Amino acid sequence: MNIAARPRRTLVGAGIAVALIIPALLSPFDQDEAALAAITAMLVVSVVVLSGYVGQISFCQFSFAAIGAFTTGALVDGQGWSFWLAMPVGVVAAAAVGVLVGIPALRLTGLLLSVLTVAVALFFDRFVLATDTLPAFSGGSLQWHPHKPSLFGVQLTGEYGFYLFTFAMFLLVVLLVWNLRSGKAGRVLRAVRDSELAAATMGLNVTAWKLAAFGLSAGIAGLAGCLLAVANESVSAGSYDFLHSVQLLAIATVWGVGVLTAAALGGAFFVYGPELLAKTPLSAKWFSLILGAVLVAQLVYSPDGIIPKVAEDIRHALHRRRGDASMPPADAPVVEVA
Amino acid sequence: MHVLGGLSLIPTFTVSGLALGGVYALAATGLVLIYRVSGVLNFAHGAVAMFATFVAYQVSQVMGLPVLLGLLAAVVTGAVLGFCIEYFTIRPLMGRSPLTKVAVTIGWLLVLQTLAGLIWGDTSYHGAIRVVPQGGFKVPGIDLIIGYDRLTIFVVAMSLSLGIAALLRYTTLGAAMRAVADNPATARLWGINVNRVTAVSWMLGSAVAAVAGVLITPLINFDTYSLTIIVIDAFTAALIGRLVSLPMTLVGAVLLGCAQEWPTAFTSNGGFAQVSTFALVLIALAVLYRPSVGGAKLRTRVA
Amino acid sequence: MALLTVDRVSKRFGGVFALQDVSFEVREGEIAGLIGPNGAGKTTMFNIVSGVFDPDDGTVRYGDHDLHGMRPHRRARMGIARTFQNLQLFGRMTVLENLMVPVDAASQRGMLADALRLPVARFEEHRAEERARAMLHFLGLSDVADSVAGALSVGIQRRVELARALCLRPRLLLLDEPAAGLDVRETADLAATLVRVRDRFDLTMLLVDHDMALVMRTCEHIYVLDFGRVIAEGPPEQIRQDPSVIAAYLGEAAA
Numbered sequence: 001m002n003i004a005a006r007p008r009r010t011l012v013g014a015g016i017a018v019a020l021i022i023p024a025l026l027s028p029f030d031q032d033e034a035a036l037a038a039i040t041a042m043l044v045v046s047v048v049v050l051s052g053y054v055g056q057i058s059f060c061q062f063s064f065a066a067i068g069a070f071t072t073g074a075l076v077d078g079q080g081w082s083f084w085l086a087m088p089v090g091v092v093a094a095a096a097v098g099v100l101v102g103i104p105a106l107r108l109t110g111l112l113l114s115v116l117t118v119a120v121a122l123f124f125d126r127f128v129l130a131t132d133t134l135p136a137f138s139g140g141s142l143q144w145h146p147h148k149p150s151l152f153g154v155q156l157t158g159e160y161g162f163y164l165f166t167f168a169m170f171l172l173v174v175l176l177v178w179n180l181r182s183g184k185a186g187r188v189l190r191a192v193r194d195s196e197l198a199a200a201t202m203g204l205n206v207t208a209w210k211l212a213a214f215g216l217s218a219g220i221a222g223l224a225g226c227l228l229a230v231a232n233e234s235v236s237a238g239s240y241d242f243l244h245s246v247q248l249l250a251i252a253t254v255w256g257v258g259v260l261t262a263a264a265l266g267g268a269f270f271v272y273g274p275e276l277l278a279k280t281p282l283s284a285k286w287f288s289l290i291l292g293a294v295l296v297a298q299l300v301y302s303p304d305g306i307i308p309k310v311a312e313d314i315r316h317a318l319h320r321r322r323g324d325a326s327m328p329p330a331d332a333p334v335v336e337v338a
Numbered sequence: 339m340h341v342l343g344g345l346s347l348i349p350t351f352t353v354s355g356l357a358l359g360g361v362y363a364l365a366a367t368g369l370v371l372i373y374r375v376s377g378v379l380n381f382a383h384g385a386v387a388m389f390a391t392f393v394a395y396q397v398s399q400v401m402g403l404p405v406l407l408g409l410l411a412a413v414v415t416g417a418v419l420g421f422c423i424e425y426f427t428i429r430p431l432m433g434r435s436p437l438t439k440v441a442v443t444i445g446w447l448l449v450l451q452t453l454a455g456l457i458w459g460d461t462s463y464h465g466a467i468r469v470v471p472q473g474g475f476k477v478p479g480i481d482l483i484i485g486y487d488r489l490t491i492f493v494v495a496m497s498l499s500l501g502i503a504a505l506l507r508y509t510t511l512g513a514a515m516r517a518v519a520d521n522p523a524t525a526r527l528w529g530i531n532v533n534r535v536t537a538v539s540w541m542l543g544s545a546v547a548a549v550a551g552v553l554i555t556p557l558i559n560f561d562t563y564s565l566t567i568i569v570i571d572a573f574t575a576a577l578i579g580r581l582v583s584l585p586m587t588l589v590g591a592v593l594l595g596c597a598q599e600w601p602t603a604f605t606s607n608g609g610f611a612q613v614s615t616f617a618l619v620l621i622a623l624a625v626l627y628r629p630s631v632g633g634a635k636l637r638t639r640v641a
Numbered sequence: 642m643a644l645l646t647v648d649r650v651s652k653r654f655g656g657v658f659a660l661q662d663v664s665f666e667v668r669e670g671e672i673a674g675l676i677g678p679n680g681a682g683k684t685t686m687f688n689i690v691s692g693v694f695d696p697d698d699g700t701v702r703y704g705d706h707d708l709h710g711m712r713p714h715r716r717a718r719m720g721i722a723r724t725f726q727n728l729q730l731f732g733r734m735t736v737l738e739n740l741m742v743p744v745d746a747a748s749q750r751g752m753l754a755d756a757l758r759l760p761v762a763r764f765e766e767h768r769a770e771e772r773a774r775a776m777l778h779f780l781g782l783s784d785v786a787d788s789v790a791g792a793l794s795v796g797i798q799r800r801v802e803l804a805r806a807l808c809l810r811p812r813l814l815l816l817d818e819p820a821a822g823l824d825v826r827e828t829a830d831l832a833a834t835l836v837r838v839r840d841r842f843d844l845t846m847l848l849v850d851h852d853m854a855l856v857m858r859t860c861e862h863i864y865v866l867d868f869g870r871v872i873a874e875g876p877p878e879q880i881r882q883d884p885s886v887i888a889a890y891l892g893e894a895a896a
């Protein structure tokens with residue numbers, strides 16, 4: 001977000017404090033949900049990496065997550081591996097598939113590429129993850145049930161403990177992506193996004209970098225998948241289907257694909273939204289409908305996402321109060337793409 | 339896999355494949371029409387078709403009215419939905435990036451999908467809408483029975499697809515649509531009401547998708563999710579036509595349908611149909627798309 | 642010694658010859674110009690040299706290397722930089738970031754070093770920023786360092802694009818209509834800047850433009866194209882008086 005460094009750090013610090021304290025006060029069930037929220041937030045980050053940096057909409061993020069999840073299931077439940085060994089394997093596998101998907105995708109651009117990712121998602125849903133195809137991977141007719149890992153002998157089965165673990169992983173991913181963004185990779189990817197032609201003539205191997213972005217995005221999704229597998233302690237193909245990827249995209253767009261931290265809040269929204277709905281006369285099933293409606297409404301009225309719009313409104317209000325004449329013009333880009 | 343036994347089943351599955359391909363062709367035609375005239379890739383295409391089909395189901399199976407009335411209800415629903423999407427949520431976004439407009443259609447996908455699930459239940463199996471009675475005829479000479487329904491589906495679907503292509507080429511409306519597809523600003527200068535033509539393209543494209551949805555019910559699992567997804571399969575047919583060429587889209591659709599049905603002759607794992615689908619997509623990409631500095635460019639409308 | 646040698650290059654588009662049997666060379670350290678009326682084939686020639694596409698016939702040599710089939714990013718790594726007629730800045734990035742991109746491209750470190758903020762990453766980052774700032778200072782752009790590139794005036798954007806190309810540390814700099822969109826005063830400034838840049842960085846430059854003022858002022862050797870062929874070559878004074886050149890340009894409404 002395009003706000004000064006010090007207030008931002010305070011906000012982030014406050015956010016982390018809230019995220020640590022509040023779940024400690026919740027019921028175990030809600031703490032489980034909190035872990036899922038952190039994992040979903042990580043998935044949103046994977047979307048941000050691809051669409052925010054490379055400008056591509058991917059409909060198969062959950063397929064990459066599935067690779068991580070099923071690898072974890074197959075190795076931890078099927079082969080008795082430790083989670084700590086299975087996780088890197090899952091992440092690397094997902095990243096590798098991401099690069100593979102990137103290769104044909106490089107011949108395409110924009111919307112055509114999105115259609116390809118749809119085909120990939122459906123391919124995964126109906127073939128790769130189908131029970132009969134690769135039982136060694138998908139678990140066949142019995143699902144995998146990987147148990148939660150233990151760290152230094154301490155079992156992470158405690159709900160709050162596990163939540164801390166997932167939240168820590170999420171923060172780690174955010175930190176890594178943030179460092180990338182502020183450094184060479186961020187500049188390079190944004191350059192490719194702004195003008196591929198100029199980027200190439202400046203010496204950038206555009207192909208290699210795009211593939212790297214795919215790999216990174218898929219790897220993050222894969223990591224989320226590994227965590228999801230042990231969070232639920234079961235892995236079922238239906239949880240990683242095309243529709244989930246669509247919902248993820250909707251969440252990421254509503255909360256502002258370009259804003260890293262705001263997108264993370266989308267994760268909480270995704271998990272707690274249905275929860276809250278269940279307490280109203282409407283059932284939790286209405287969540288997708290409301291999500292879709294909010295997405296449409298918001299795009300028509302404020303395409304950059306709710307959070308940037310709110311931030312902008314706050315800035316306007318603050319500057320007006322201070323009588324500050326140095327506000328940038330209203331149509332200047334407010335959201336710095338993360 | 340029983341190869342020899344499989345080969346003898348090829349004709350039967352070719353018939354199914356052609357029927358399926360016909361439906362894909364129809365759905366893809368609607369998609370390409372909408373895309374070319376309004377520059378928006380309508381990811382809610384499948385959901386619109388699905389919703390309209392369930393309206394037809396409601397009219398014909400639940401309310402007991404004649405099937406053709408149900409079909410009519412579906413067509414009207416499709417057209418109305420198409421209009422609403424364009425008029426209320428796409429037109430206000432004129433001038434914005436194509437990705438924004440696509441995101442809107444994603445929102446509609448979720449809304450329609452969930453709404454249908456809430457109204458009609460999301461996992462229940464619904465009796466197929468049979469526009470044509472069952473039964474078939476035997477083809478003399480080979481061991482093949484062609485079902486009337488599959489034949490009708492193929493004929494109706496292909497006729498409508500070719501009809502749309504003919505409309506584009508030979509009618510005034512079609513000419514107007516092509517003008518808008520090429521350059522809306524210029525079309526406006528020629529006195530063409532771009533907004534109206536765009537709305538009509540959405541209504542027509544969605545109506546055609548609705549027919550595809552109704553036609554396909556005997557061939558697949560008829561529930562809210564599968565139906566949406568099947569029509570999204572039509573996207574891959576459109577991919578083969580590069581979202582521009584209608585003839586190539588039809589060819590791609592028929593190939594897709596057959597590619598999905600043939601493996602069933604050899605193996606009971608339904609998933610293998612996806613391998614051929616995906617292989618088809620990859621081959622199409624390799625053959626039809628040449629990488630340029632910016633990647634294969636998708637023509638998008640500027641205004 | 643010729644740094645760039647174009648030898649009997651031809652290029653067809655459909656049935657039309659954009660370039661026919663074009664030969665010229667650019668000697669090391671020289672500022673050469675390629676001029677001609679609209680449609681003469683200058684842009685096509687330029688695109689061939691910068692690697693956007695290959696010629697149908699003939700060769701382009703850079704030093705000892707045949708550039709055939711070499712993609713733009715590899716040409717950049719070999720020291721060929723270019724600017725764009727229609728400006729291809731990284732519009733949503735700041736000016737400083739724009740200049741750091743070519744430096745980034747040359748650095749070897751991968752994503753991991755950045756992600757973990759390893760010392761090598763921080764060191765290279767610092768150095769890249771220093772180089773960029775030095776270049777900005779040299780071209781008088783220091784006060785727009787943190788401005789978003791796309792929001793600046795055309796004159797400043799052209800200078801930013803020049804600065805960015807220079808950050809590649811090229812041996813050969815290709816300039817595609819660098820005066821487009823500039824007024825008389827800005828063009829004069831540009832002419833002086835180009836010579837200053839060439840002297841300071843020991844560059845070789847090839848300038849394509851149809852603004853005669855800029856070309857006459859800056860270039861030491863000029864090649865004139867018309868209808869895809871070279872119709873004249875020589876130093877500016879000679880070209881200025883060449884009857885065939887004048888005739889070619891009289892076919893043009895604009896001067």
